[in-house]
Amino acid sequence: MNKIVPILVVVLAIFVLWYGAAVKMNAQWALDQAARADTTLSFGELVADTWSQERPVLPAPHQVVKELWDSTVAMNPTSKRSLVYHGWITLSATLLGFVFGTALGILLAVGIVHNRAMDMGVMPWAIASQTIPILAIAPMIIVVLASVGVTGLVPKAIISAYLSFFPVVVGMVKGLRSPAAFDLDLMKTYSASRSQTFWKLRLPASMPYLFASLKVGIAAALVGTIVGELPTGAIRGLGARMLSGSYYGQTVQIWSALFAAAILAAVLVGIIGAIQTRTLRRMGMNA
Incomplete structure (x- = not known):
């Protein structure tokens, strides 16, 4: 247990930094889209948008995990997309x-x-x-x-x-x-x-x-x-x-x-x- 806790802390820190970096690096696109539509985004909407973009600058961790799952477990192993x-x-x-x-x-x-x-x-x-x-x-x-x-x-x-x-x-x-x-x-x-x-x-x-x-x-x-x-x-x-x-x-x-x-x-x-x-x-x- 004493060995697992430090590892979990490091992993958690990486995820927090990663999600934060995703917000910062993907925010400009979301703000530009909102400006074109003549709307404003709340902080919650901005965060949600930066974590769900189809082609983000930096994908969020859950997007990478989902893509890994979809292209391995959920796909035929012989497929050329697998x-x-x-x-x-x-x-x-x-x-x-x-x-x-x-x-x-x-x-x-x-x-x-x-x-x-x-x-x-x-x-x-x-x-x-x-x-x-x-x-x-x-x-x-x-x-x-x-x-x-x-x-x-x-x-x-x-x-x-x-x-x-x-x-x-x-x-x-x-x-x-x-x-x-x-x-x-x-x-x-x-x-x-x-x-x-x-x-x-x-x-x-x-x-x-x-x-x-x-x-x-x-x-x-x-x-x-x-x-x-x-x-x-x-x-x-x-x-x-x-x-x-x-x-x-x-x-x-x-x-x-x-x-x-x-x-x-x-x-x-x-x-x-x-x-x-x-x-x-x-x-x-x-x-």
Whole structure:
């Protein structure tokens, strides 16, 4: 109970500020409409109008919740207007990119830890790769791959992998190097080979670091997928849903897709967290 109360207070504060901001940002349109009709609005009428506009500057929370309900639970999941349909498209590319990025990150981390040349040569390039704005590189990846006939989920997955591999590299390198010198020396006294040291010591020690980086990586993968959908004229996916909403001024649609993406990210991170807890407990570690 002591943990829930602070959370509820923060959520309540966010809702109060959000409703207040909706009144302020949507009031001008309501006042302009009243002026054209040569009428005046009371404060209550003004508030009611700002919370119910069809195309508000900032939709009220209940408008976003209603749109989420109408486009998920109350709509056929196979409909192209359903957020479930668009969410599945985004999720598919996210998971594919996350698998690519995780595999690449682990392989690079293993090489960096065991090979000094890779440590000196690959790690700086991995860091430098993250300085390139994803909004600049995403359209180029889509266009180049489309020119050779690669379309669909794969281009978005590559963008997703581009963002998700770096946290895995950093986390795994830190984790693989986390065993104390005493433990490494002990393995040498047992005449353990490099592979035995890796499987028996380094890899188990890296698990907490790996799962922490996977949580960051899955969120980054989702961002990469959505970014890959935005500048390409895509017609499917949460990014495409946001883009179409911006074209037609449907701000409620934009916000509902944004919240759907946030909920999807929270679920994915939660799944990894559950796997982390179960795995570390089986290994005798504190989750």
